[in-house]
Amino acid sequence: MMAAKDDFAPNNTPYPPLIADRDSTSFTYESLHDRVPHILTDVINDYYGAIQSYQGPNAEAVVDEGKALTSALSKLKHEMVTDKALTPLEDDGTGDIDMWNHWLKTYFPSATWYTTPFLTWETYMYRRIATIFRRSVHWKDYDFFVNKKQSTFTxxxxxxxxxxxxxxxxxxxxxxxxxxxxxxxxxxxxxxxxxxxxxxxxxxxxxxxxxxxxxxxxxxxxxxxxxxxxxxxxxxxxxxxxxxxxxxxxxxxxxxxxxxxxxxxxxxxxxxxxxxxxxxxxxxxxxxxxxxxxxxxxxxxxxxxxxxxxxxxxxxxxxxxxxxxxxxxxxxxxxxxxxxxxxxxxxxxxxxxxxxxxxxxxxxxxxxxxxxxxxxxxxxxxxxxxxxxxxxxxxxxxxxxxxxxxxxxxxxxxxxxxxxxxxxxxxxxxxxxxxxxxxxxxxxxxxxxxxxxxxxxxxxxxxxx
CATH class of the missing domain: 3.40.50.10880 (Uncharacterised protein PF01937, DUF89, domain 3)
Known part of the structure; x- marks a missing residue:
């Protein structure tokens, strides 16, 4: 049952949210099945290139940590494509993780990628990518999209x-x-x-x-x-x-x-x-x-x-x-x-x-x-x-x-x-x-x-x- 327009909640809305498993021909499904995993693959590949080319101080420690972060990104992709549950985010010191985890626990406690509203799983993915980097020692300020942003402009x-x-x-x-x-x-x-x-x-x-x-x-x-x-x-x-x-x-x-x-x-x-x-x-x-x-x-x-x-x-x-x-x-x-x-x-x-x-x-x-x-x-x-x-x-x-x-x-x-x-x-x-x-x-x-x-x-x- 949908909510009345004056009784709006994130998991109880007046009209249905966009959800991937509702319609396999929808753009929402296409995004989760193809487009967004492709973006995550690009993040992994571009980041792997950054690791391989790193020649700064503490190279061994930086590269080793980079490999661990790559594994974490690959795990995220695996969870997405195999429709696992959205897991709580780990605290990265930014100040919004409690809000994020309260949101998941309160409104979508057992939802998986394909059963969670598009707006929830997509923003969750980008927030989790950021968390992976911001919890690191050597890569916390790394913008994993910056090369693509700057190169297309220049x-x-x-x-x-x-x-x-x-x-x-x-x-x-x-x-x-x-x-x-x-x-x-x-x-x-x-x-x-x-x-x-x-x-x-x-x-x-x-x-x-x-x-x-x-x-x-x-x-x-x-x-x-x-x-x-x-x-x-x-x-x-x-x-x-x-x-x-x-x-x-x-x-x-x-x-x-x-x-x-x-x-x-x-x-x-x-x-x-x-x-x-x-x-x-x-x-x-x-x-x-x-x-x-x-x-x-x-x-x-x-x-x-x-x-x-x-x-x-x-x-x-x-x-x-x-x-x-x-x-x-x-x-x-x-x-x-x-x-x-x-x-x-x-x-x-x-x-x-x-x-x-x-x-x-x-x-x-x-x-x-x-x-x-x-x-x-x-x-x-x-x-x-x-x-x-x-x-x-x-x-x-x-x-x-x-x-x-x-x-x-x-x-x-x-x-x-x-x-x-x-x-x-x-x-x-x-x-x-x-x-x-x-x-x-x-x-x-x-x-x-x-x-x-x-x-x-x-x-x-x-x-x-």
């Missing part, structure tokens, strides 16, 4: 330079035409949609994406040709809200590093330069997460590469003009970080098992001390969207605000914007007619990564829209 510096040149010109044009509301509106639309489509470059969804395919994808993102695939679009309402804000606070709950992070940073840059924001708080992950999710280190690396593009790809340097554009932007971003205009807050809530409807309770510190202080909070990407709507089989026409629950109805709630390219078979805010048309075009539209949403919950701004 291989596409030409696309990066083109995008930065375009945004630099657009920002100058916007600042010169602040009285022209139509031009400002169009500029905002371009910036917002670029941030949306940047989410297509997701290495947990496309782990084998070649550099050529990535650059082609990025060209499509920048050109705007994908915009007809926005299946639920509140852009004009969002602009109506943003255009009323002067020197406000915008928070961005980040998703992927690399090209998507660049799009997010450029959006934040435009908002500050145009005076809509005088404070932007970015929320990265504290631990490596979902292959390409942003950590503090990833954010600072992006800024440093912009300041010195030759660091990224010395064998294929940019032209002088492109390099100057990047350096100017990078120096401006560094200035924002130094003077507090931009800030990073890597709260542990973003890598805990709870969905975001629990922010006012389980995540009260983040909600009360950070998000409710913002005018607008932008949630980026597929995983954040799944945590917003709890990864359920909602009727697709369910209003976005209804799926959000307490974080939409709280009187202190900021405006919440979701920018998501859909890579999982859960979605809300799409009319039944539109969904029917999409299913006729392609059965996998919900999880193909080719369609997106830009959705708004106005929160305390409702009466001003």
């Amino acid at each position: 291989a596409s510096m030409i696309a990066v330079a083109k995008l930065c040149s375009r945004v630099t010109a657009l920002t100058s044009e916007s600042k010169a035409n602040t009285a022209n509301k139509i031009k400002l509106h169009l500029a905002f639309v371009e910036m917002l949609q670029a941030s949306l489509w940047g989410n297509q470059t997701d290495l947990s969804m496309f782990p084998d994406l070649s550099n050529e395919a990535l650059e082609e994808m990025q060209a499509r993102i920048s050109s705007g040709e994908n915009n007809s695939k926005i299946v639920s679009n509140d852009t004009d309402k969002i602009w109506s809200l943003v255009s009323q804000i002067k020197n406000g606070r915008f928070d961005i709950v980040l998703d992927n590093s690399g090209f998507e992070l660049l799009q997010d940073v450029l959006l934040a840059y435009w908002l500050v330069e145009l005076g809509y924001a005088n404070k932007v708080v970015f929320h990265p992950k504290r631990i490596p997460w979902y292959v390409s999710d942003v950590t503090n280190e990833d954010f600072h690396w992006l800024v440093s590469v912009a300041q010195n593009p030759a660091l990224a790809n010395p064998k294929n340097p940019l032209g002088q003009e492109e390099e100057t554009v990047l350096k100017n932007l990078g120096n401006r971003w560094a200035e924002f970080l130094a003077n507090g205009t931009w800030e990073l807050k890597d709260e542990l809530f973003w890598t805990c098992p709870y969905g975001f409807r629990y922010l006012p309770t389980i995540g009260k510190d983040v909600w009360e001390n950070e998000l409710t202080k913002a005018d607008v909070v932008i949630f980026k990407g597929d995983l954040n969207y799944r945590k917003l709507d709890y990864d359920l089989h909602w009727p697709v026409s369910t209003p976005f605000v209804e799926a959000l629950g307490p974080i939409a109805s709280d009187p202190k709630a900021p405006a919440i914007v979701a920018l998501r390219t859909s890579k999982c078979d859960t979605i809300v805010g799409v009319t039944a007619k539109r969904a029917e048309e999409l299913f006729e075009q392609r059965k996998d539209w919900m999880y193909s990564g080719q369609y997106g949403v830009i959705q708004l919950s106005p929160g305390r701004w409702l009466e001003k829209l």
Whole structure:
């Protein structure tokens, strides 16, 4: 029996969660059976390469410990593919293990990988990988995804330079035409949609994406040709809200590093330069997460590469003009970080098992001390969207605000914007007619990564829209 909408619990939801054993033809099943084990195999192989090439101090001890960690990762994979129970996590000193183990014991005490909701087993896997490394002596700060994140970005510096040149010109044009509301509106639309489509470059969804395919994808993102695939679009309402804000606070709950992070940073840059924001708080992950999710280190690396593009790809340097554009932007971003205009807050809530409807309770510190202080909070990407709507089989026409629950109805709630390219078979805010048309075009539209949403919950701004 499903819960009533006002009686929501992690294991008692108003609509069924996505579970692999419910339907062997679902994307959830495909992810557990094929996609995610492939990602874990890549982690093991890449890490084994790091062990083999290690030549630093205490080499024998470092390599021996590395082999033990490899065995632990292989054990995790074996448990996954043979459908064992999800075991308690070992304490790694991060501060969230008690929460994780309480979650498993309370809500899913005997569940196996194939009988546990998708959102639970997938986040559990990434948290357990982090635990394996963080409990070690020599490898605790090792980011097992960093090489993949950085290499895909540096291989596409030409696309990066083109995008930065375009945004630099657009920002100058916007600042010169602040009285022209139509031009400002169009500029905002371009910036917002670029941030949306940047989410297509997701290495947990496309782990084998070649550099050529990535650059082609990025060209499509920048050109705007994908915009007809926005299946639920509140852009004009969002602009109506943003255009009323002067020197406000915008928070961005980040998703992927690399090209998507660049799009997010450029959006934040435009908002500050145009005076809509005088404070932007970015929320990265504290631990490596979902292959390409942003950590503090990833954010600072992006800024440093912009300041010195030759660091990224010395064998294929940019032209002088492109390099100057990047350096100017990078120096401006560094200035924002130094003077507090931009800030990073890597709260542990973003890598805990709870969905975001629990922010006012389980995540009260983040909600009360950070998000409710913002005018607008932008949630980026597929995983954040799944945590917003709890990864359920909602009727697709369910209003976005209804799926959000307490974080939409709280009187202190900021405006919440979701920018998501859909890579999982859960979605809300799409009319039944539109969904029917999409299913006729392609059965996998919900999880193909080719369609997106830009959705708004106005929160305390409702009466001003």
